[in-house]
Amino acid sequence: MKNQLLKYGALVTVVMALLSGCSSTGTDTTDTASAGTSVPSSQVSTGSVSTEGVTATTLGTDTAVPRVFYFEFDRAVLNAESTAALRLHAEWLRDNPVNVRLEGHADERGTREYNMALGERRANAVRDFLISEGVNGNLLEVISYGEESPASLDSNETAWALNRRVEMK
Amino acid sequence: MRKTGFLLSLCVFMTCWLPSAFAEFTIEITQGVDNPTRIAISPMTLGGRALPEDISNIVSADLDRSGLFNSIPRQNMLSFPARENDVYLRDWRVLGxxxxxxGDVTDHGGSYKVTFSLMEVAGGRKLFTKAVDGKAAQLRDIAHHISDQVYETITGIPGAFSTRIAYVSAIPKNGKMSFRLMVSDADGARERLLLASDEPIMSPAWSPDAKELVYVSFETGRPAIFxxxxxxxxxxxLTNFRGLNGAPSWSPDGRKLALVLSKDGNPELYTLDLATRKFTRVTTHFAIDTEPNWTPDGKSLVFTSDRGGAPQIYKLTxxxxQVERLTFAGSYNARPRLAPDGRTLVMVHRDKGDFHIASQDLVTGDLRVLTQTYLDESPTVAPNGAMLIYATKQGSKGVLAAVSLDAGVKFLLPATVGDVREPAWSPK
Structure with missing residues (x-):
């Protein structure tokens, strides 16, 4: 019973607050004291997120083989270490066709949407290499996170180098 | 079930009325004009009784924040007139x-009416008397409306104090970032939560009527525009394509969005007709094309492309x-936004190492670096074209700062919870 009262109390408060956010309409401002302007409402309400889980994949390559590949600033070229590791992943994937998610990332420098595009370009470089090694492209999903999901939250060269990456999942 | 209902309503209640992190906020003005105009805002009370919000203080803070005014502290005032007839000009002349x-406030059963006058002290001349009304919850709106009237009468430029800012804040949660889309008044007060998510939220942009926002959310596990x-x-x-779904920008007539999709292989600009839901691809280039922003006439888009080898700004009719390159100075120019005059382009600019906000006059081609802070990004221009707000870093924390378009006035917005980024100034 107490809960019920609280519930309705909270709801009533919300409704009242919503109502109080609505403005009265008024006439235009003039240079007299009698006419008035009504300020417009600035009501803001909160939306809700429905999160769907993303299906996990089971990449079975030896765990000693790197699954994160690093890049230079504003570049999407794979280095020798990355291509060596990707050849091993490709070999495994040719025999075990599972879905793989390639998440592209950028460091915090530069603009956010440009970095989204850059993260995608990096993940595409990994995808294209795997395809060239005989992996079925339909298994590979590219998602860019740009600079929104850094591996390191620091703001220096070491952190930036760690954040310019593609993660294979 | 009942308990869930209770918890849900409590949750809605709490998220809507988050205690403002900006409570007791102060704005730190780091640079102002050399000779700001001295103005006094006499306390506005309900016949001597204090109102729930101190209108005069809000007006003073608004005008001070423009950098063009220096308001006289209340404790220095010799009298507190509410009406023109109560004013002794010498009380104000001695204060400079x-x-x-x-302003005179009257109570009309739950709503307030403020009748306010602006006077020029030297000549003893009244410039106007106006009135504004609103509910108790709108006292801040009333104050900002007064600020707009005073600012426009003295400077000749419309005020932008009644506007709002949308932005994203990122807060560490269990070793990961948690994201919030927020809206506050232009002074940082009345912060409200629009959306909370454990996945990234990006790129908020306003509808021209300032009633809606578009943004990118990763809540489905992939980027999508909402x-x-x-x-x-x-x-x-609004979108659910493979690849990038990003950088939405609302057309000036409200009917379309410009946005970025990479469903055809690489990032290209598209328009989306909101009534017919038709997507039209408007760029064709193998390079990155992104960050579109409409020109005020709605006929062109300015955007970022690395088709020349590095990010620069281009204009598409x-x-x-037809595509035309707009920027030539500097090694990195991106995320263009046009001021309301359509002539001043603001952008993220890098010449030697650091990222700053720069403006470029599209007629003369002159480029000017406006900021000297660290990792500056996401400039957004006020609807009156006087100032822009941008995101920058203080230490490892993302904060918002402002600079006037002539670079004469600079201030930091009050600190809040988490990393604050991607401000978007409402168009009205």
Whole structure:
């Protein structure tokens, strides 16, 4: 019973607050004291997120083989270490066709949407290499996170180098 | 079930009325004009009784924040007139006040009416008397409306104090970032939560009527563009393509979005007709094309492209498909936004190492670096074209800062919870 009262109390408060956010309409401002302007409402309400889980994949390559590949600033070229590791992943994937998610990332420098595009370009470089090694492209999903999901939250060269990456999942 | 209902309503209640992190906020003005105008705002009370919000203090803070005014502290005032007839000009002349604002508040059963006058002190001349009304919850709106009237009468430029800012804040949660889409008044007060998610939220942009936002949310595990009504919280997913779904920008007539999709292989600009839901691809280039922003006439888009080898800003005329490069100075120019005059382009600019906000006059081609802070990004221009807000870093924390378009006035917005980024100034 107490809960019920609280519930309705909270709801009533919300409704009242919503109502109080609505403005009265008024006439235009003039240079007299009698006419008035009504300020417009600035009501803001909160939306809700429905999160769907993303299906996990089971990449079975030896765990000693790197699954994160690093890049230079504003570049999407794979280095020798990355291509060596990707050849091993490709070999495994040719025999075990599972879905793989390639998440592209950028460091915090530069603009956010440009970095989204850059993260995608990096993940595409990994995808294209795997395809060239005989992996079925339909298994590979590219998602860019740009600079929104850094591996390191620091703001220096070491952190930036760690954040310019593609993660294979 | 009942308990869930209770918890849900409590949750809605709490998220809507988050205690403002900006409570007791102060704005630190780091640079102002050399000779700001001295103005006094006499306290506005309900016949001597204090109102729930101190209107005069809000007006003073608004005008001070423009950098063009220096308001006289209340404790220095010799009298507190509410009406023109109560004003003794010598009380204000001795304080060096050039202008004086007085206001009389009356209670009309749950709503307030403020009758306010602006006076020029030296000549003893009244410049106007106006009235504004609103509910108790709108006292801040009333104050900002008074600020707008005073600012416009003295400077000749419309005020932008009644506007709002949308932005994203990122807060560490269990070793990961948690994201919030927020809206506050332009002074940082009345912060409200629009959306909370454990996945990234990006790129908020306003509808021209300032009633809706579009933004990118990763809540489905992939980036998608959503629109959301501010008053009702109703939201709708607009895109669900493979690859990038990003950088939405609302057309000036409200009918279209410009956005970025990479469904055809690489990032290209598209327009989306909101009525017919038709997507039209407007760029064709193997390079990155992103961050579109409409020109005020709605006929062209300015955007970022690395088609020249590094990010630079280009202009696309939509009807003809003609593309023209706009920026040539600096090694990195991106995320263009046009000021309301359509002539001043602001952007993220890097010349030697650091990222700053720069403006470029599209007629003369002159480029000017406006900021000297660290990792500056996401400039957004006020609807009156006087100032821009941008995101920068203080230490490892993301904060918002402002600079006037002539670079004469600079200030930091009050600190809040988490990393604050991607401000978007409402168009009205």
């Amino acid at each position: 006040a050039e202008y004086l604002v007085v 629109r959301q009504n501010l008053a009702t919280a109703a939201r709708e997913q 939509i009807a003809s498909g």
